[in-house]
Amino acid sequence: MPVLKANFEACQGYANCVDAAPEVYDIDDDGVVVLLKAEISDEERPRIEEAARSCPVSALTIEDA
Amino acid sequence: MTRTVVVIGSSIGGVRTAQALRSEGFGGRVVLVGEEAQLPYDKPPLSKQFLTGQWDVDRVLLLTEEKADKDSIELRLGVPATRLDIAARQVLLADGASLEYDSAVIATGASARPSPWRPESGVHVVRTLDDSRRLQARLSDGGPVVVVGGGFIGAEVAGSARALGHEVTVVDPLPTPIGRVVGPEIGRLFSELHHRHGVVTRFGVGVEAIEGAAGDLRVRLTDGTQLQAATVVVGIGAVPNDGWLADSGLPIDNGVLCDQYSRALDAPDVYAVGDVARWFHPGHREYVRVEHWTNAVEQGACAAHNIANPDDLRAYRPVEYVWSDQYDWKAQIVGRPNHGTRHETVGSLSAGNPRAAVLYTDETGRLCGAVTVNWPKALVQCRRLVTDGAPFDDALAKVSALTPPSGRSAGEPVAGARA
Numbered sequence: 081m082p083v084l085k086a087n088f089e090a091c092q093g094y095a096n097c098v099d100a101a102p103e104v105y106d107i108d109d110d111g112v113v114v115l116l117k118a119e120i121s122d123e124e125r126p127r128i129e130e131a132a133r134s135c136p137v138s139a140l141t142i143e144d145a
Numbered sequence: 146m147t148r149t150v151v152v153i154g155s156s157i158g159g160v161r162t163a164q165a166l167r168s169e170g171f172g173g174r175v176v177l178v179g180e181e182a183q184l185p186y187d188k189p190p191l192s193k194q195f196l197t198g199q200w201d202v203d204r205v206l207l208l209t210e211e212k213a214d215k216d217s218i219e220l221r222l223g224v225p226a227t228r229l230d231i232a233a234r235q236v237l238l239a240d241g242a243s244l245e246y247d248s249a250v251i252a253t254g255a256s257a258r259p260s261p262w263r264p265e266s267g268v269h270v271v272r273t274l275d276d277s278r279r280l281q282a283r284l285s286d287g288g289p290v291v292v293v294g295g296g297f298i299g300a301e302v303a304g305s306a307r308a309l310g311h312e313v314t315v316v317d318p319l320p321t322p323i324g325r326v327v328g329p330e331i332g333r334l335f336s337e338l339h340h341r342h343g344v345v346t347r348f349g350v351g352v353e354a355i356e357g358a359a360g361d362l363r364v365r366l367t368d369g370t371q372l373q374a375a376t377v378v379v380g381i382g383a384v385p386n387d388g389w390l391a392d393s394g395l396p397i398d399n400g401v402l403c404d405q406y407s408r409a410l411d412a413p414d415v416y417a418v419g420d421v422a423r424w425f426h427p428g429h430r431e432y433v434r435v436e437h438w439t440n441a442v443e444q445g446a447c448a449a450h451n452i453a454n455p456d457d458l459r460a461y462r463p464v465e466y467v468w469s470d471q472y473d474w475k476a477q478i479v480g481r482p483n484h485g486t487r488h489e490t491v492g493s494l495s496a497g498n499p500r501a502a503v504l505y506t507d508e509t510g511r512l513c514g515a516v517t518v519n520w521p522k523a524l525v526q527c528r529r530l531v532t533d534g535a536p537f538d539d540a541l542a543k544v545s546a547l548t549p550p551s552g553r554s555a556g557e558p559v560a561g562a563r564a
């Protein structure tokens with residue numbers, strides 16, 4: 081299954097990802113992205129990919145397991 | 146027969162549209178045309194991390210050849226589109242080539258409004274990678290900087306130049322430049338931010354003339370005073386790149402006019418996204434053009450969806466969102482604060498440890514917009530509340546109940562304190 085990755089150092093708390101896919105991305109009190117799931121299904125991948133591409137600093141990727 | 150989508154413009158709007166077509170399962174040809182030979186790059190860092198030298202080119206690239214290959218996106222870079230022939234469904238390029246399309250996506254964005262003042266040299270704008278590089282090189286020669294325009298880009302350039310150790314003055318004919326977006330009261334706090342960081346502002350005063358040359362410029366102001374500068378940066382807005390469409394027959398009015406699905410009026414095979422698009426926003430019930438990064442991404446995704454799924458058209462009705470990093474403020478603005486008639490501040494925007502959310506309401510009694518500073522969690526909340534059209538008092542209660550960031554040691558936010 082596709083695996084979610086985040087570069088926590090790069091994250092700037094713009095929160096576009098949270099807005100686009102609130103069931104997999106959240107943001108903590110310090111404004112850093114939180115991954116709510118480790119893996120996603122192939123069916124959800126296109127939508128989550130779009131959410132990942134909405135990150136202004138390209139902090140989010142989805143990798144093949 | 147395979148369908149072909151030609152996307153014109155290779156920055157964030159165009160690149161994300163091309164990629165989203167693949168995510169939407171579009172299996173035809175995707176061609177991305179761009180005027181600049183440079184691989185597609187992102188603009189927000191050009192006034193911030195790239196200008197100060199913290200980030201290199203690799204960090205601002207939006208697409209590499211490998212990534213384009215992987216998504217089967219054909220790149221035609223280094224050649225501008227010169228004409229759109231709607232009847233023949235062709236995009237004509239400056240090198241004489243023509244590209245046939247089934248759908249075309251116009252993503253040619255905007256250009257910096259050129260400086261009306263033209264001394265021999267030393268006046269800069271910041272819109273492209275080369276602009277930012279040239280400015281960076283000039284700044285490395287040292288000397289005082291005058292920034293004309295106190296909007297987002299001007300304020301960011303001022304902050305970056307200050308961080309590089311320059312003496313900086315920002316000039317703007319408006320008394321509170323950011324006030325246009327956030328209202329005069331909060332706008333004044335943005336002005337004070339400059340002062341706290343040692344940047345001088347001359348707001349409410351216009352520029353009469355700029356004379357001299359790089360290293361020795363004189364900026365004459367409308368109040369009769371004069372500023373000395375080594376470098377001048379002019380950030381007075383952007384104009385949509387729609388000139389190449391003048392003879393296309395498309396309705397153009399400060400951008401390409403589109404319906405609620407981002408399709409050009411009278412030309413349903415042509416879409417426009419990003420800074421160049423003026424579309425009918427079904428929520429606001431008016432035509433709007435938005436010069437924000439997130440808008441280009443979201444509108445690109447929506448247009449891609451509509452091209453890939455013609456039987457399931459999705460209207461584009463986003464809640465506006467823009468961020469701006471100025472000095473120690475990470476400001477995030479959602480919705481339309483400038484439509485507000487009243488606002489309340491949660492937290493504090495005073496020096497020391499600024500962290501706050503300012504919530505705006507209009508005569509409908511709903512939350513119509515918010516400005517947050519250094520508080521992403523509140524931003525997420527406000528974005529949802531504006532999207533849901535939440536009543537103002539509920540929104541205020543929800544945001545007041547948020548835990549303040551633990552990483553900073555400021556006191557508890559003061560719920561409902563008046564700004």
Ligand SMILES: Cc1cc2nc3c(=O)[nH]c(=O)nc-3n(C[C@H](O)[C@H](O)[C@H](O)COP(=O)(O)OP(=O)(O)OC[C@H]3O[C@@H](n4cnc5c(N)ncnc54)[C@H](O)[C@@H]3O)c2cc1C
Binds near residue numbers: 254386
């Ligand atoms: C310095 C700077 C800082 C910014 N900071 C922020 C920020 O902090 N937050 C935020 O939300 N927004 C910010 N923005 C705004 C944001 O970058 C824009 O909204 C966004 O770039 C719009 O994307 P776009 O693809 O629609 O247009 P553009 O980025 O303008 O790209 C248009 C592309 O089309 C190409 N093109 C033009 N004409 C032709 C033609 N005839 N044929 C082929 N190609 C053509 C251009 O070369 C360009 O590559 C900033 C902008 C600038 C300039």
Ligand code: SF4
Binds near residue numbers: 097107139
């Ligand atoms: S969009 Fe990117 S920067 Fe913003 S919160 Fe998500 S990961 Fe962080």
